[in-house]
């Protein structure tokens with residue numbers, strides 16, 4: 787699940803950049819028909835936010851199951867080391 791979130795984040799970000807590149811080129815070409823690009827960009831943002839959300843809320847301690855806010859090596863609740 788974590789890997790999936792990372793990958794979808796990376797892919798959504800790349801697609802978003804390409805999409806913005808296309809949108810920029812179209813605008814430079816005085817082509818304002820960018821509805822599709824705008825929708826793709828918006829969809830990418832949703833995926834990016836969902837992935838970040840997923841990453842934060844799946845970051846649980848394997849020992850006590852508490853949500854870890856920091857990315858430290860030790861759990862701030864039970865003090866166990868997390869690999």
Ligand SMILES: [Zn+2]
Nearest residue numbers: 847850861864
């Ligand atoms: Zn813990």
